[in-house]
Amino acid sequence: METLFSNYDPGDFFDEMFAAPGEARPHYRMLLKRAGEMSAEDFNRKRQIAERSYLNQGITFTVYNDKQEGTERIFPFDLVPRIIPREEWGQIERGLKQRLNALNAFLHDIYHEQRILKERVIPEEIIRSAKHFRPEFMGFDIPKNIYIHVCGSDLIRDRDGRYLVLEDNARCPSGVSYVLESRMTMKRVFPHLFARYGVRPVDRYAQDLLDVLQHIAPASAASGPTVVLLTPGIHNSAYFEHSFLARSMGIEIVTGADLLVQKDRVFMKTTKGPKPVHVIYRRIDDDFLDPKVFRADSLLGVPGLVEAYRKGNVSLANAIGTGVADDKVVYYYVPAMIKFYLGEEAILPNVETYLSAVETDRKYILENLADLVVKSANESGGYGMLIGPHATKEEIERFRGLIEADPRNFIAQPVISLSRSPTWCDARMEGRHIDLRPFILCGEEVRIIPGGLTRVAMRKGSLVVNSSQGGGSKDTWVLDGGDVPC
Amino acid sequence: MLSRVGDSTYWVGRYVERAENNSRLLDVNSQMLLDLENRSEETERQFWLPILSTLEDTELFRQLHPEFTAAAVLDYVTFEPRNPNSIQSCVAFARENARGVRDQISSEMWEKINGLYLYFNDGTAARDFRASSHEFYDKVTYASQLIQGVTDATMTHGEAWRFIQAGKFIERADCTSRILDLKYHILLPNGEQVGGNVDISQWMYLLRSCSGMEAYLKIRHGDVTPWGVAEFLICHGEFPRSIRFCVDRLDSVLHDISGTGEGHFANEPERLSGLLRSQLDYATVDSIFRQGLHEYLDGVQARLIELDVAFHCTYCAY
Numbered sequence: 153m154e155t156l157f158s159n160y161d162p163g164d165f166f167d168e169m170f171a172a173p174g175e176a177r178p179h180y181r182m183l184l185k186r187a188g189e190m191s192a193e194d195f196n197r198k199r200q201i202a203e204r205s206y207l208n209q210g211i212t213f214t215v216y217n218d219k220q221e222g223t224e225r226i227f228p229f230d231l232v233p234r235i236i237p238r239e240e241w242g243q244i245e246r247g248l249k250q251r252l253n254a255l256n257a258f259l260h261d262i263y264h265e266q267r268i269l270k271e272r273v274i275p276e277e278i279i280r281s282a283k284h285f286r287p288e289f290m291g292f293d294i295p296k297n298i299y300i301h302v303c304g305s306d307l308i309r310d311r312d313g314r315y316l317v318l319e320d321n322a323r324c325p326s327g328v329s330y331v332l333e334s335r336m337t338m339k340r341v342f343p344h345l346f347a348r349y350g351v352r353p354v355d356r357y358a359q360d361l362l363d364v365l366q367h368i369a370p371a372s373a374a375s376g377p378t379v380v381l382l383t384p385g386i387h388n389s390a391y392f393e394h395s396f397l398a399r400s401m402g403i404e405i406v407t408g409a410d411l412l413v414q415k416d417r418v419f420m421k422t423t424k425g426p427k428p429v430h431v432i433y434r435r436i437d438d439d440f441l442d443p444k445v446f447r448a449d450s451l452l453g454v455p456g457l458v459e460a461y462r463k464g465n466v467s468l469a470n471a472i473g474t475g476v477a478d479d480k481v482v483y484y485y486v487p488a489m490i491k492f493y494l495g496e497e498a499i500l501p502n503v504e505t506y507l508s509a510v511e512t513d514r515k516y517i518l519e520n521l522a523d524l525v526v527k528s529a530n531e532s533g534g535y536g537m538l539i540g541p542h543a544t545k546e547e548i549e550r551f552r553g554l555i556e557a558d559p560r561n562f563i564a565q566p567v568i569s570l571s572r573s574p575t576w577c578d579a580r581m582e583g584r585h586i587d588l589r590p591f592i593l594c595g596e597e598v599r600i601i602p603g604g605l606t607r608v609a610m611r612k613g614s615l616v617v618n619s620s621q622g623g624g625s626k627d628t629w630v631l632d633g634g635d636v637p638c
Numbered sequence: 639m640l641s642r643v644g645d646s647t648y649w650v651g652r653y654v655e656r657a658e659n660n661s662r663l664l665d666v667n668s669q670m671l672l673d674l675e676n677r678s679e680e681t682e683r684q685f686w687l688p689i690l691s692t693l694e695d696t697e698l699f700r701q702l703h704p705e706f707t708a709a710a711v712l713d714y715v716t717f718e719p720r721n722p723n724s725i726q727s728c729v730a731f732a733r734e735n736a737r738g739v740r741d742q743i744s745s746e747m748w749e750k751i752n753g754l755y756l757y758f759n760d761g762t763a764a765r766d767f768r769a770s771s772h773e774f775y776d777k778v779t780y781a782s783q784l785i786q787g788v789t790d791a792t793m794t795h796g797e798a799w800r801f802i803q804a805g806k807f808i809e810r811a812d813c814t815s816r817i818l819d820l821k822y823h824i825l826l827p828n829g830e831q832v833g834g835n836v837d838i839s840q841w842m843y844l845l846r847s848c849s850g851m852e853a854y855l856k857i858r859h860g861d862v863t864p865w866g867v868a869e870f871l872i873c874h875g876e877f878p879r880s881i882r883f884c885v886d887r888l889d890s891v892l893h894d895i896s897g898t899g900e901g902h903f904a905n906e907p908e909r910l911s912g913l914l915r916s917q918l919d920y921a922t923v924d925s926i927f928r929q930g931l932h933e934y935l936d937g938v939q940a941r942l943i944e945l946d947v948a949f950h951c952t953y954c955a956y
Contacts, residue, residue, distance in 0.1 A: 207756065208749050208752060208753055208756075209745070209748070209749060209752075385738075386734070386737050386738045391737075395737075395740040395741050396740075398741040399740065399741040404640055404643075404741075405741050406640060406642075407642065409642070410640050410641070410642050420640055421640065421641045421642075421956075422639055422640055422641060423639050423640075423641055423644045423797065423801075423895070423953045423954070424639075425956075
């Protein structure tokens with residue numbers, strides 16, 4: 153009998169599910185067995201139920217085009233889960249904790265003694281010229297000495313299945329709401345499979361995040377700090393997530409216009425008058441936080457907020473100035489940081505990276521543009537990027553010009569053949585490239601949501617998984633049993 | 639509660655109610671038209687003009703539609719996106735406001751409001767309208783009632799809920815006054831008498847458009863008179879779409895919001911609602927008709943606008 157996976161071709165890639173055609177990896181065997189009992193129609197019906205539920209709940213993101221108006225789309229969701237065995241996850245988890253500890257130590261150092269620069273582990277010039285470095289905050293002590301409270305470090309797997317860190321998101325990483333919502337959807341659609349598989353739950357995330365936010369409250373808020381989530385507003389592409397998290401934590405979601413600062417204290421405007429605010433989980437970049445300090449044209453921020461922060465009357469998560477840690481040139485130095493601050497080797501290696509700021513590297517990059525991935529240091533969302541093998545001559549020449557004009561702001565990496573996972577496309581299962589964004593929380597201790605957001609490039613052959621570029625998602629299952637069920 | 643949240647929830651309440659009432663209004667007018675003898679384009683025009691006057695929407699309509707036809711009016715009040723009071727716009731505004739306060743309303747509410755928005759947005763609404771306008775308006779009314787029912791059954795009856803109720807009742811009072819006022823604008827066909835067959839059947843349609851037919855007949859034992867209907871829709875204390883009932887509820891919910899005892903006032907909106915409430919409590923149909931029904935309803939609408947402004951200034955834009 154023909155089943156969902158019987159014609160599936162893993163191709164010449166690392167396939168998450170199949171070690172070879174027809175030969176499922178042990179932790180996927182039960183899924184394969186279940187899928188064997190299901191027809192394409194059954195599967196399609198389940199897919200429609202899932203999609204309908206997303207649309208009805210308004211789980212959408214906004215895509216901006218040349219016209220002013222953004223359109224709302226649902227985030228494409230694929231029903232084939234990505235499964236990670238317990239041991240494998242243990243390794244990832246240790247690697248991510250190590251990395252976050254190093255990044256937080258680095259940020260403290262950079263804004264205080266700058267030992268890592270003095271000892272020439274990182275060239276001073278790199279930091280001085282980093283777009284998101286905030287010299288205004290030199291010597292400033294932040295609450296509990298935590299800079300990055302929420303981190304999303306993107307992981308990929310290469311042809312051998314090795315996990316590599318692709319980049320760190322140390323400002324406002326988004327996507328965790330999709331993790332939580334897709335889990336709920338999967339439970340509804342495949343209740344039996346779930347019960348048998350032993351998947352570690354993800355639903356503690358909101359409580360964990362709230363714990364982190366309360367942990368950094370200023371001492372002045374002794375009894376029960378007021379925590380709010382600051383959003384740019386309903387037209388922001390991640391608004392669904394902002395509102396979802398605020399609801400899950402039971403805190404207010406506010407826009408800049410809802411807050412005011414009086415005598416260096418922050419208040420929110422309520423129907424019963426102004427009410428003090430102690431901790432702000434802000435989903436707005438540094439640049440827009442306070443028109444008095446950063447961009448004067450920002451309408452999203454709160455005048456006076458930064459002064460209140462400096463006085464210690466309000467705490468921010470993430471702290472101001474963390475962007476220097478997710479600069480892609482600084483990324484190059486993370487393994488060196490781990491060694492420098494922790495005296496350890498990186499558990500999760502970086503992708504091999506060339507800096508166009510270094511002359512020999514630059515020469516190599518310019519000679520091999522057609523074979524490399526070039527990224528600008530401070531862009532995200534899949535923008536400002538060149539994928540050599542897929543690019544036209546004109547694009548390659550354009551990037552050559554850009555790199556020569558501003559070598560500090562570009563890095564290059566070999567094209568990694570990302571691992572693939574079976575994905576339902578055009579009424580059949582096909583391999584599509586995926587990555588993984590785990591969400592790491594740092595409060596009293598470091599906690600990581602088991603799994604994270606698996607993003608999938610829905611277009612055939614594409615390596616770009618970002619939602620703004622046609623990416624979708626999958627539920628990520630971390631198994632809690634040592635034995636792989638069958 | 640945040641002032642912005644107060645403002646948004648209030649408008650969710652208003653826009654959902656307004657979408658429903660516009661549906662009722664258009665439906666009842668379409669039904670009345672069916673009873674019209676000797677229909678011509680001219681008589682139809684005369685029939686639809688009052689809808690625009692009662693909604694105070696004539697000017698924009700003229701800009702958009704140089705030619706005045708029944709179809710143009712229906713489209714303008716139902717679907718026109720540039721008309722901020724069209725049913726489709728009301729639904730879009732309700733959803734926009736709800737989206738901004740998703741953390742304050744229940745998921746069930748959001749899904750119902752979003753569902754109604756998607757119904758309009760994906761073209762299903764327009765298709766249903768073409769198939770049967772009566773069934774379409776029924777569906778919109780039903781969707782609004784569903785949203786209100788789900789609101790009561792799933793949302794905490796705290797401050798945000800009270801703001802929704804305030805919006806709902808102020809809007810409903812306003813709408814009932816406009817539906818009643820429609821009768822003033824509709825001309826009776828030549829040779830028809832006030833109190834004659836056509837006149838009475840038009841009053842009956844008004845009752846139906848407020849879901850009040852059966853309740854009225856029970857109370858009045860089948861005797862439909864102009865003053866009977868007016869008294870019922872203005873002064874009845876227990877019928878949930880009468881102006882008095884709506885103002886009673888509005889006054890109570892305003893007092894719940896501030897915590898002031900009823901019969902006293904702590905702020906301007908409470909003073910105004912108390913004033914209007916007592917005027918309605920002591921009104922008689924004779925005094926209303928002596929003043930003139932249209933003038934009386936105009937006065938009620940003016941009070942409601944004052945109340946809206948005072949409410950906004952007290953809670954949202956201080």
